[in-house]
């Protein structure tokens with residue numbers, strides 16, 4: 001891809017998942033300024049340095065170019081509105097969020113995951129941005145989950161952790177979407193196809209049980225992320241499905257491989273399996289897997 005295609009380059013840069021910060025400073029005349037930034041990077045422990053990159057075109061650029069102090073607030077997963085405010089809102093952005101002053105009178109965003117109060121350590125012009133290196137003078141952080149950003153969209157890890165916890169502690173069954181060379185391992189029954197599933201018998205949780213299921217099927221495998229965690233109304237128990245890559249062509253007894261391209265026409269034994277496999281095929285095509293958390297009928301996909 002040519003570097004002269006700015007949209008393609010922006011998309012490629014945007015494939016790197018980041019957190020979201022708000023960078024703030026105060027002008028010489030006392031005006032508070034701030035912008036949303038995901039160019040935040042930790043740089044050095046000794047001295048403690050961090051980096052953010054304000055664009056030359058920011059209305060507040062001159063303030064950051066001349067600042068002696070600035071601050072970085074790492075946004076929490078429930079602060080998408082703060083990110084949007086500092087990425088676009090006109091007028092007084094600070095009137096739209098809660099904030100407080102640090103000891104250098106630089107505003108910090110309330111409710112953030114971490115705050116860094118910095119003195120300006122270095123300012124390096126770099127193309128259409130400035131590399132603004134700050135020496136951390138004060139910082140604080142807490143246990144909240146941060147807001148994530150990738151491919152022009154926000155994400156959060158809170159639900160993923162909740163689903164992992166349920167998958168680990170509460171699931172009565174574990175199942176697998178086992179893939180080898182664009183084919184899915186399924187089992188044919190008189191009522192339709194089904195996926196490999198087993199009851200969780202150990203107290204070690206779903207992943208350990210899945211390991212033993214996979215060992216029983218033989219061959220080399222790699223267990224991936226949880227793909228779906230939901231409560232089955234019939235049993236009132238949770239079931240967790242993981243993605244698994246199987247590096248072995250050999251077909252275990254009683255199973256068969258079906259090409260992913262044929263799966264939308266295949267009839268599974270229950271509607272939850274049909275819709276889950278459909279989503280698996282779509283997301284495989286798109287190259288981005290998400291997590292479903294809910295019950296058989298409705299839930300959240302992230």
Ligand SMILES: Cc1cc2nc3c(=O)[nH]c(=O)nc-3n(C[C@H](O)[C@H](O)[C@H](O)COP(=O)(O)O)c2cc1C
Pocket residue numbers: 020034035036037038039040053054055056057058059060083086087088149
């Ligand atoms: C998630 C996200 C990350 C951003 N990261 C940066 C960044 O690192 N540097 C930057 O200059 N602008 C970044 N922006 C864009 C600025 O936030 C936006 O251009 C700015 O708030 C506009 O402010 P202005 O109207 O005062 O010029 C980002 C926007 C979003 C939504």
